[in-house]
Amino acid sequence: KRCLAVDVLGLVVEAVVLPASAHDNAAGIALLDGVAAQMDTVKKALADQGxxxxxxxxxxxxxxxxxxVERNPADKGFVPQAKRWIVEQTNGILMFSxxxxxxxxxxxxxSRSRVFWAMTSVMARRLTGATLPSWRAA
Incomplete structure (x- = not known):
């Protein structure tokens, strides 16, 4: 089970990898520990209903x-939740690795180090403005 803490730009701040049997609370607590150890400027975090x-x-x-962040019970089907969608977008981008x-x-x-390795590639592409991975460029 991979869990990510990202900033408002979608950059990975902390990643936690746990066995699939672990509860979401264990992942959330580990994420908070990691974020607090790295950054003392974080004042607010958004989390899903898990x-x-x-x-x-x-x-x-x-x-x-x-x-x-709780889902509106009146919504039917898939509805992205404000701000929390950034984490899902980052997960999707990392799946290109x-x-x-x-x-x-x-x-x-x-497994955790692979997340940071893939994010390094994403950050390098954002900095250089490259639109395709280097292996796809002809």
């Missing part, structure tokens, strides 16, 4: 206001 009160309480320890499409790695740390 995260519960334990994550909100854990965020308060670091001074991070964790807001659970062949090693992240399937879980080939045996160790969780290796």
């Amino acid at each position: 995260f519960k009160k334990a994550v909100v309480d854990h965020g308060k320890q670091y001074g991070i206001d964790v807001e659970i 062949r090693r992240l499409v399937r879980d080939y790695e045996h160790r969780l740390a290796t």
Whole structure:
């Protein structure tokens, strides 16, 4: 199970890889620990409905206001949630990396490093303005 914390630009701040049997709360708590260890400027975090009160309480320890973005019950079908869509967009962009499409790695740390490796490629393309990966350019 891969979980990401991204900034408003969609850049990965922290990535957590856990076994599929782990609950979303464990991932949320690990993400908050990682974000708080790296950045002391984060004041607000948006999370989906999979995260519960334990994550909100854990965020308060670091001074991070964790807001659970709930879906409008009147909406039918797929409706992107404001601001939270940035995480889904980043997940989609990272899926262009062949090693992240399937879980080939045996160790969780290796899988986590692949996320950052793929994000480095995304950031380099954004900085250079390249529209195609270098292997596709003819």
